[in-house]
Amino acid sequence: MTAQVSNIMATKQVRYEALVKALHTDLYRYAYWLTHDKQVSEDLVQETFLRAWRALDSLKDEKAAKSWLITILRRENARRFERKRFEMSEYEEASVMDTQSTSTEQEIENHWLREKIAQLPPEYSEPLVLQILGGYSGEDIATMLNLNKNTVMTRLFRARNQLKEALDEQPISRGRYNG
Amino acid sequence: MDDLQFRRKIYADPNGKDEDLLAALQADPAKQDFANELNKLDDRLREAMKVSVPDGLSEKLILRQTFASHQQKKRKSRVHLALAASVAIIAGLAVNYLQFSSSYSNLGDYALAHVYHEQDLFSNSDNAQVSLTRLNQKMSTFDGSFKQSMGELISADYCRFDGMKSLHLVYKGITDTVTVFVVPNRDDIDFRDSFNDSKLHGEAIGFKHANVIVVADKNESLTKWQRAINNNISWST
Numbered sequence: 001m002t003a004q005v006s007n008i009m010a011t012k013q014v015r016y017e018a019l020v021k022a023l024h025t026d027l028y029r030y031a032y033w034l035t036h037d038k039q040v041s042e043d044l045v046q047e048t049f050l051r052a053w054r055a056l057d058s059l060k061d062e063k064a065a066k067s068w069l070i071t072i073l074r075r076e077n078a079r080r081f082e083r084k085r086f087e088m089s090e091y092e093e094a095s096v097m098d099t100q101s102t103s104t105e106q107e108i109e110n111h112w113l114r115e116k117i118a119q120l121p122p123e124y125s126e127p128l129v130l131q132i133l134g135g136y137s138g139e140d141i142a143t144m145l146n147l148n149k150n151t152v153m154t155r156l157f158r159a160r161n162q163l164k165e166a167l168d169e170q171p172i173s174r175g176r177y178n179g
Numbered sequence: 180m181d182d183l184q185f186r187r188k189i190y191a192d193p194n195g196k197d198e199d200l201l202a203a204l205q206a207d208p209a210k211q212d213f214a215n216e217l218n219k220l221d222d223r224l225r226e227a228m229k230v231s232v233p234d235g236l237s238e239k240l241i242l243r244q245t246f247a248s249h250q251q252k253k254r255k256s257r258v259h260l261a262l263a264a265s266v267a268i269i270a271g272l273a274v275n276y277l278q279f280s281s282s283y284s285n286l287g288d289y290a291l292a293h294v295y296h297e298q299d300l301f302s303n304s305d306n307a308q309v310s311l312t313r314l315n316q317k318m319s320t321f322d323g324s325f326k327q328s329m330g331e332l333i334s335a336d337y338c339r340f341d342g343m344k345s346l347h348l349v350y351k352g353i354t355d356t357v358t359v360f361v362v363p364n365r366d367d368i369d370f371r372d373s374f375n376d377s378k379l380h381g382e383a384i385g386f387k388h389a390n391v392i393v394v395a396d397k398n399e400s401l402t403k404w405q406r407a408i409n410n411n412i413s414w415s416t
Contacts, residue, residue, distance in 0.1 A: 016244060017241055020237050020240045106226070109223065129228060138192060156191040164220060
């Protein structure tokens with residue numbers, strides 16, 4: 001009986017560790033684009049995985065694990081706002097991002113793009129991150145964000161449109177882009 | 180599909196597999212170029228979105244979970260400890276209850292059982308050992324004394340008579356020993372003045388301070404013993 005229980009526990013532990021290893025990167029990045037803050041993202045990811053551990057038995061389909069974790073993380077993030085309603089301006093959010101003094105061109109461009117992504121309204125950036133980074137379809141995103149698919153598609157359109165415009169206005173970037 | 184629709188669709192999902200979108204792309208190389216351009220944009224955005232993850236985050240996550248469930252286990256074992264303690268207390272109470280409470284509902288049954296239990300310890304051929312003085316020393320516990328000896332007393336000892344400290348006297352009888360118990364009065368046990376089974380019979384006399392119970396085989400006249408006790412015994416208060 002006890003051996004069986006500890007066996008189940010061991011299996012649960014293995015599942016959990018596999019889940020952490022496979023998905024913590026995606027989840028952290030998703031948290032980062034949601035909060036624009038490294039420390040908060042780390043806390044959110046920790047809280048998410050702790051909750052995931054407690055509810056691990058309810059996860060039947062491993063393929064659904066990522067969206068399951070994202071759902072938990074979004075809920076945790078919403079809770080964070082209920083707890084303390086601190087407001088951050090978009091400009092401040094952008095300035096929190098990493099600035100590396102010695103960077104390659106690629107890093108300079110990434111940094112510049114990150115600022116642009118961070119400056120998008122959250123309702124545009126969230127589906128965009130889910131689509132590009134998460135690889136989710138419009139339907140999946142609509143389900144996860146509890147929106148209808150047309151709304152999601154419109155937001156994706158606006159998100160890319162704004163980013164494209166920003167890029168086209170950026171002389172250095174455009175030079176690189178065309179060259 | 181007009182240009183506006185195309186733009187909306189391709190911007191919303193440059194990788195879209197929508198049939199209309201695929202047909203529009205097929206028909207127009209300029210649209211294909213545009214789709215490619217947007218796909219390149221997506222690649223760059225993807226790279227930009229891949230912010231670096233803190234070192235050792237996965238180890239930290241596993242460690243925190245281990246601590247969390249360890250604490251949970253500790254809480255559980257504390258519960259187990261509390262349960263074990265409760266069981267021990269209840270077991271203690273039960274032993275106490277069984278040992279010091281009456282398992283027989285009346286004096287007679289208990290007296291018979293007690294006599295049968297100890298019948299091998301005494302024999303009618305044992306020599307008398309206990310003097311009247313020693314008997315009365317023991318009787319003083321019950322605030323009583325005997326004026327003179329009622330016969331040859333083989334043994335006089337305190338015993339537990341159904342959980343009560345009592346005096347157990349064994350006299351030499353006609354064919355077998357005669358047992359006399361001096362038992363404190365108690366309410367919760369049914370007083371019965373006479374009782375018997377196939378071999379033994381007994382009678383109890385209720386005094387103010389104690390009950391005196393005589394148990395002997397059926398060759399013995401209980402009336403004689405009762406009279407002897409009545410005449411002999413006196414109570415100090």
